[in-house]
Amino acid sequence: MTPPEVAARSLPAGIIPGQPLTALAPMQDVTDRAFMGVVAHYGAPDYFFTEFFRVHGQSRPERHILRSIDENATGRPVFAQLIGEDIPHLKRTAQKLLKHPVAGIDLNLGCPAPKVYKKNVGGGLLRDPARIDEIIAALRACTPGLFTVKMRIGFDNTTPFESVVESVNRHGVNLLSVHGRTVKEMYRSDVHYDFIARAAALARCPVLANGNVTSANRAAEILASTKSAGVMIGRHAIRNPWIFRQCREKFAGRTPTLITLADVREYVERLYRATQNADFPERAHVNKMKKYLNFVGQSVDATGAFLHDMRRTSTEAELFTVCDRHLLANPGQPFADEPYPGVIARPNCETPSSCSLDEITA
Numbered sequence: 150m151t152p153p154e155v156a157a158r159s160l161p162a163g164i165i166p167g168q169p170l171t172a173l174a175p176m177q178d179v180t181d182r183a184f185m186g187v188v189a190h191y192g193a194p195d196y197f198f199t200e201f202f203r204v205h206g207q208s209r210p211e212r213h214i215l216r217s218i219d220e221n222a223t224g225r226p227v228f229a230q231l232i233g234e235d236i237p238h239l240k241r242t243a244q245k246l247l248k249h250p251v252a253g254i255d256l257n258l259g260c261p262a263p264k265v266y267k268k269n270v271g272g273g274l275l276r277d278p279a280r281i282d283e284i285i286a287a288l289r290a291c292t293p294g295l296f297t298v299k300m301r302i303g304f305d306n307t308t309p310f311e312s313v314v315e316s317v318n319r320h321g322v323n324l325l326s327v328h329g330r331t332v333k334e335m336y337r338s339d340v341h342y343d344f345i346a347r348a349a350a351l352a353r354c355p356v357l358a359n360g361n362v363t364s365a366n367r368a369a370e371i372l373a374s375t376k377s378a379g380v381m382i383g384r385h386a387i388r389n390p391w392i393f394r395q396c397r398e399k400f401a402g403r404t405p406t407l408i409t410l411a412d413v414r415e416y417v418e419r420l421y422r423a424t425q426n427a428d429f430p431e432r433a434h435v436n437k438m439k440k441y442l443n444f445v446g447q448s449v450d451a452t453g454a455f456l457h458d459m460r461r462t463s464t465e466a467e468l469f470t471v472c473d474r475h476l477l478a479n480p481g482q483p484f485a486d487e488p489y490p491g492v493i494a495r496p497n498c499e500t501p502s503s504c505s506l507d508e509i510t511a
């Protein structure tokens with residue numbers, strides 16, 4: 150029989166027991182209650198993660214992020230992510246969050262925005278593996294349930310990589326997500342899947358492979374090459390919210406469902422309505438939609454014509470006119486599984502000042 154303290158710390162079962170795990174990556178300004186609900190509609194991942202709660206002397210858990218936990222209607226567990234370096238305040242915040250229906254507490258060791266890493270939090274901590282060890286020990290000690298870590302493979306080199314994985318092992322972390330880039334590599338470089346494979350071999354807990362998991366087929370290839378327990382998907386779930394369902398189909402040996410441009414038109418409508426808010430002026434809402442559509446447009450047409458026209462809209466009516474023109478002219482046309490080469494989401498910024506949708510592209 151499993152001892153109670155171990156049972157209490159086992160990961161929630163996946164949707165299809167025995168399959169590799171899937172998770173929606175935490176994304177600031179994106180993975181809120183509304184977006185999680187939309188993704189769940191098309192096929193939830195096994196796990197959700199909140200965007201990060203900022204932790205410092207004066208911080209209180211942000212109310213809009215708490216909504217993604219307290220009003221979680223996805224039917225799947227949500228882990229609460231923290232970013233910070235002050236141990237008493239990290240503990241205080243974890244204890245507060247544990248009073249909400251979280252699946253566990255997750256520590257961010259990856260945010261690459263200079264504004265963030267200069268404070269020695271997120272990816273900045275990767276310059277100080279000894280400090281990471283203290284933080285992991287402290288959060289482990291105050292988290293009776295699941296405690297997970299999300300890391301990049303280093304700051305400007307990969308020297309601390311193994312030492313961080315050793316801390317993960319030493320303190321009994323329950324799940325490790327590895328984004329296979331250094332902080333300095335931001336979001337566009339090749340992903341170092343060899344390091345994810347090393348993490349999967351070294352870590353005693355399951356490892357989720359993260360970075361450019363673009364499709365169900367790529368997920369299967371990355372799982373085979375890294376021997377990870379699952380995949381974590383961010384930007385490509387904004388582009389294609391069917392991706393988790395397609396992964397489950399692929400893992401079961403079936404052909405992933407084909408998505409058409411008409412399906413995408415329906416997704417745009419659903420996302421628009423889900424993120425609409427009486428206090429949010431139409432122009433601002435359209436601008437927010439354009440940020441999601443930057444990713445969606447990468448699979449609509451090879452020339453970037455949808456992106457070009459979509460970026461020039463400023464009202465709801467204009468936005469949906471452009472969507473109708475590009476997505477309903479040939480409604481049965483496939484939405485490409487992979488982004489079209491060279492069709493890049495803008496703004497084309499590789500040094501974001503925050504981990505926000507305004508600044509990060511694919």
Ligand SMILES: Cc1cc2nc3c(=O)[nH]c(=O)nc-3n(C[C@H](O)[C@H](O)[C@H](O)COP(=O)(O)O)c2cc1C
Binds near residue numbers: 179199328381
């Ligand atoms: C808009 C945006 C916001 C992000 N915010 C966070 C965050 O709050 N916490 C975090 O650990 N990673 C954050 N990330 C990084 C993602 O979780 C993920 O590691 C990265 O995008 C690579 O995965 P992908 O290629 O599947 O997008 C963010 C990424 C994007 C694009």
